[in-house]
Amino acid sequence: MEDLTYVPQLTFEILGVHLVFNTMTILMTWIVMGILIVFGILARHKIGIIPNPFQVVAELFVKAFYDLTEDALGPDLAKGYFPLICSLFMFLLLCNWLGVIPYLHEPTKDLNTPLSLGILGFVIAHYSGIRAKGFGTYAKEYCEPIFFMAPLNVIGEIAKVVSISFRLYGNIMGGSIIILVVSHLVYSLVLPPLLLMFFGLFVGTIQAFVFTMLTLVYISLQVK
Amino acid sequence: MWETISLVTASRFLGAGLAIGFGAIGAALGEGYAAGLANEALSYRPLKSGDVLKNMLVGQAIAESAAIFALVIAILLIFGGGEPEHAILAWPAIGSGLAMGLSAIGSGIGAGLPAGAVCVGIVRQPASANKTLTTMLIGSAVCQTPAIFGMVIAFLLLFLDFSQLPLYPGWATLLGAGLATGIAAIGPGVGNGLTAMEGVTGVARNPGTYNDTNRTMLVGLGIAQSTAIYGFLVSLMLLFQTVEPNSALVASMAPLGAACAAGFGGIGPGMGIGYVGASAVRWVARRPTATATLTRTMLVGMAVTESTAIYALIVALLLLIVV
Amino acid sequence: MDIGGPDFIKGMAFLGAGLAMGLGAIGPGVGEGFAAGKACEAIGKRPEEAGLLTRTMLVGQAVSESTGIYSLVIALLLLFVV
16 A cells, blocks of 8 residues: 555666656556557458448447537638547547556556647647747737736636646545545445446546546637 | 643544534435435335335445545544644644545535436336445445545645644645545545446436446546545645745645635536536446546546646746745 | 544544535635526627636636635645644
């Protein structure tokens, strides 16, 4: 129980730059990427009117998220941003579900993963906003509704990134700590599978969906 | 000046008083609300008094369960405990009393709301009484989850051996563990109750939407638990981290500050998220064709409402880990 | 417990940070929740306007968030600067 905050790391120095790699997180992320790539290959294999099972699942995701993206961004913009949104959701869903498999840990348990995805969404949203509206209009929006609200609006934007990242991290990390502690207390009888079902599968799905939806909404706020 | 034995026994009694004192508030409020709505229902249709009374009692029994947890903790505090040898053992007693008592407030009020709604619902639509009752049982049961978090922390504080913990800052970590879960469970309890109440009313108005309404209600209830989970998480971290003896004021105030942040931070967002869930479920029952849009908006709205609870969690984690 | 001197200030600063963020989260939580609830109601009445209603909800919630952000800034100041 004392190793709750233990993170296996690999440290080395290259040219005077101190590099730290969290090996467990990287390994788990590669596993998620591997599963998604295999799923993608199998879904495209013998694509046809009568679909194979993987194609059915893939079409389910694509249809649901294309509708969502089109709803938020409008038909012409949706085509551009749809791959980002769909792959973000599939990646996060599988990341959060990975903890259910024994000996595997969720990559989102490490703050680096949600934070980097949050910053990714933030940069994409603001870059698209500047490109669509021009820098002048974009900068003037920070002065709404009154001029001296500008620093607060800036902090608000940063707070958006912080809140979506920490929401995902807090829920997944908290869930895994709760599962660990309660399983230790009940000597792993009866409760752990139920907890894994709730915290791992249900909360994981909801949090992945919320993260994706919020990224989509932030992009649409900047671009429209 | 303070003899160890009398100090520890006195604080056990104090903890018992806090547990049942706070714990009695919520259940009584919720059950009273249920009884009031039962009478209103009977005023519409007096001949259904048998059914209404039966369902009111079932609902009130569920609302009572949080108070019964608090009663159990209070009795364990009064009659348990052997010869105490360490002054530190005063603080788990107070902490567990606070954890159980405060968390029972929200769950009590929250479970009373659907109990009242089921009475009105049955009178409105007697043919679908079974569906309405099932929705209430599901909703009320999930409403008790914050009180269960409080009870888990209370049991941990009662039965784990803390005698090896140094007094300073051990007192703050133990008191903080109780406060964090206790206070944080108030908001989600009430919020869950709001959502469950609208779920029951929706099913009573429109029994054909039973599946959609139940599903949306469960999703909403699941997210409303997050703020209680943050408080539970901070409590667990306070209980299980290694504590170095340190008599500086700083080392005691840091855990206490973390507990206040995570605890109070759960009140507002918990109730707000519950209100969002209630609105969404209500309109899913009225317009099932818009379920997808409503669920999406509900999730986004809940997520943004939760942001201040997340800031509070960040401050709590900073106080625990970084500082 | 030693009480006094610069250590006292730091200790109270930590407690203050916790209270600032904790109590400061109550208001925005209830307010933003009310806004989102009313947005759900409006979408229930008129599902075809979902885009406009969601955007308005988010703008309103962002303004309501501002006091929460003040609390966060003060809490961080108390933690790291004082």
